[in-house]
Amino acid sequence: MAGVDATLLKDLDRRGLINQATGDGELAQHLAESRTLYCGFDPTADSLHIGSLVPLLTLKRFQAAGHKPIALVGGATGLIGDPSFKAQERSLNAPEVVAGWVEKIKAQVSQFVDFDCGENSAMVVNNLDWTRELSVLDFLRDVGKYFSVNNMVNKESVKQRIQREGEGISFTEFSYMLLQSMDFSELYKRYGCTLQIGGSDQWGNITGGVDLTRRQHRGRVFGLTLPLVTKADGTKFGKTESGTIWLDAKRTSPYAFYQFWLNTADADVYKFLRYFTFIDVDEIDEIEAADREHSGKPEAQGILAREVTRLVHGEDGLAAAERISRALFSGDISELSAGDLEQLRLDGLPSSRLPQQFADNSLIHLLVEAGMAPSGKQVKDALGRNAVLVNGEAVGMDRNGDPQSVFSADKALAGRFFIVRLGKKKYHLFELAD
RNA sequence: GCAGGGGUUCCCGAGUGGCCAAAGGGAUCAGACUGUAAAUCUGACGCGCAAGCUUCGGUGGUUCGAAUCCACCCCCCUGCACCA
Numbered sequence: 001m002a003g004v005d006a007t008l009l010k011d012l013d014r015r016g017l018i019n020q021a022t023g024d025g026e027l028a029q030h031l032a033e034s035r036t037l038y039c040g041f042d043p044t045a046d047s048l049h050i051g052s053l054v055p056l057l058t059l060k061r062f063q064a065a066g067h068k069p070i071a072l073v074g075g076a077t078g079l080i081g082d083p084s085f086k087a088q089e090r091s092l093n094a095p096e097v098v099a100g101w102v103e104k105i106k107a108q109v110s111q112f113v114d115f116d117c118g119e120n121s122a123m124v125v126n127n128l129d130w131t132r133e134l135s136v137l138d139f140l141r142d143v144g145k146y147f148s149v150n151n152m153v154n155k156e157s158v159k160q161r162i163q164r165e166g167e168g169i170s171f172t173e174f175s176y177m178l179l180q181s182m183d184f185s186e187l188y189k190r191y192g193c194t195l196q197i198g199g200s201d202q203w204g205n206i207t208g209g210v211d212l213t214r215r216q217h218r219g220r221v222f223g224l225t226l227p228l229v230t231k232a233d234g235t236k237f238g239k240t241e242s243g244t245i246w247l248d249a250k251r252t253s254p255y256a257f258y259q260f261w262l263n264t265a266d267a268d269v270y271k272f273l274r275y276f277t278f279i280d281v282d283e284i285d286e287i288e289a290a291d292r293e294h295s296g297k298p299e300a301q302g303i304l305a306r307e308v309t310r311l312v313h314g315e316d317g318l319a320a321a322e323r324i325s326r327a328l329f330s331g332d333i334s335e336l337s338a339g340d341l342e343q344l345r346l347d348g349l350p351s352s353r354l355p356q357q358f359a360d361n362s363l364i365h366l367l368v369e370a371g372m373a374p375s376g377k378q379v380k381d382a383l384g385r386n387a388v389l390v391n392g393e394a395v396g397m398d399r400n401g402d403p404q405s406v407f408s409a410d411k412a413l414a415g416r417f418f419i420v421r422l423g424k425k426k427y428h429l430f431e432l433a434d
Numbered sequence: 435g436c437a438g439g440g441g442u443u444c445c446c447g448a449g450u451g452g453c454c455a456a457a458g459g460g461a462u463c464a465g466a467c468u469g470u471a472a473a474u475c476u477g478a479c480g481c482g483c484a485a486g487c488u489u490c491g492g493u494g495g496u497u498c499g500a501a502u503c504c505a506c507c508c509c510c511c512u513g514c515a516c517c518a
Contacts, residue, residue: 232472233472235460235461236461239461259470262470263470263471264471265471265472266469266471266472267471267472269471296469297468297469297470297471298469298471301469301470301471325470328470329470330470362483363483364483365483373463373464374462374463375463375479375480375481375482376481376482376483377463377478377479377481377482377483378463378464378478378479379483380478380483381463381464381465381477381478381479382463382464382465383483384464384465384477385464385465385477386465387464387465397483400483401483422463422464423463423464423465424464424470425470426463
């Protein structure tokens with residue numbers, strides 16, 4: 001077996017990736033040998049979003065350091081719903097739906113770890129496999145007996161649900177912790193898994209598993225939590241005007257994904273480089289120092305966007321994202337050929353075909369229809385401020401009733417395309433109907 | 435089941451008969467400034483280009499007029515009781 005990288009924990013620490021760990025520093029010693037660790041991902045949608053990227057990449061870091069990662073997809077826990085730090089009880093998803101999501105998430109998670117590297121090849125498991133056949137009575141006797149309700153009620157993660165006026169917690173969600181604890185114990189028994197990692201909100205669930213494993217199997221296992229990703233301005237990480245940033249290219253195109261990282265605030269970008277890339281910490285420090293030297297636009301955002309887009313969408317996804325970005329933000333769009341425009345559409349630039357009778361509609365209607373703005377008022381506002389550009393030409397409110405002149409064939413790029421820009425960053429490609 | 439407290443526009447949260455499409459804050463969008471930043475300032479922010487239309491858990495009612503008052507219903511929370 002390949003040697004184990006003893007500096008792993010130190011590197012994680014330097015990256016700011018360690019929030020809490022069990023075992024009073026004995027974890028370092030434990031990790032001197034190749035170990036098996038796991039992290040769970042619950043299927044709450046058909047794709048993970050970038051909130052799961054930190055644990056996913058951390059699994060990869062452990063694997064790179066010589067440990068064996070298990071990605072657990074919560075086919076069972078996903079049916080229940082984790083109450084940890086959630087303000088409200090969640091509605092249950094249908095079993096068939098969750099089962100479908102499990103398959104999607106399995107595939108997604110698999111991109112990030114190596115399944116063919118000998119001893120420490122990764123595994124993907126589903127916790128439904130050991131809970132499906134479990135009877136309630138067995139569960140209550142073999143698992144429930146080890147948990148103290150007094151103790152559970154005092155967990156910080158459910159406190160607000162128990163104390164807060166106006167919200168409660170069902171027995172179902174309250175039991176979530178037992179299921180997750182069972183996972184750890186089960187993985188310990190089956191595969192000798194001795195470490196669970198997860199977000200900081202998982203601390204209670206993880207220590208539950210550590211305790212259960214000891215009680216059921218007298219096994220010594222560890223837990224490690226990663227920090228919650230926060231932004232300096234206090235707004236929620238991973239959301240933009242257009243919603244959540246997903247890992248699935250069908251939900252968030254590589255272009256949009258790349259743009260998300262490119263728009264990272266200066267105050268966050270170096271931290272994110274440490275969290276989300278494999279660039280050496282010393283090198284990140286150098287980038288930061290260099291950016292400080294130069295006034296003007298920092299390099300960090302570009303590096304971050306490239307690295308993360310490559311990790312998630314591969315070289316091709318990155319190339320597509322950069323191609324579109326270059327064309328829209330620095331190139332002259334009138335230079336684009338029909339082939340280029342076609343490519344931009346394939347690369348994920350939002351696009352649509354103008355309806356046959358588009359002249360009957362107002363410009364406002366057409367842009368709303370295309371999804372460029374949620375309401376006509378916003379388009380109107382933009383038109384009134386000269387914030388709408390069609391093929392580079394500003395279009396004002398006076399042209400609203402005359403889309404025919406705005407989208408006239410003789411002004412089209414390559415005879416049939418229009419690139420409409422609303423505001424600084426929202427682009428849409430329109431194509432004339434044949 | 436009983437008692438008490440609640441359900442307001444994306445979120446928080448004011449509003450208890452007209453001055454309410456509904457304070458304030460947050461989030462979001464657009465403009466200026468910039469670096470496709472941040473901070474700041476400005477405008478928008480139920481729907482509609484507009485005239486206008488539809489909202490304050492639901493349904494009826496009182497009233498010239500209701501988010502605000504009344505009745506019934508639904509849902510949530512807290513406590514008590516019942517099941518034990």
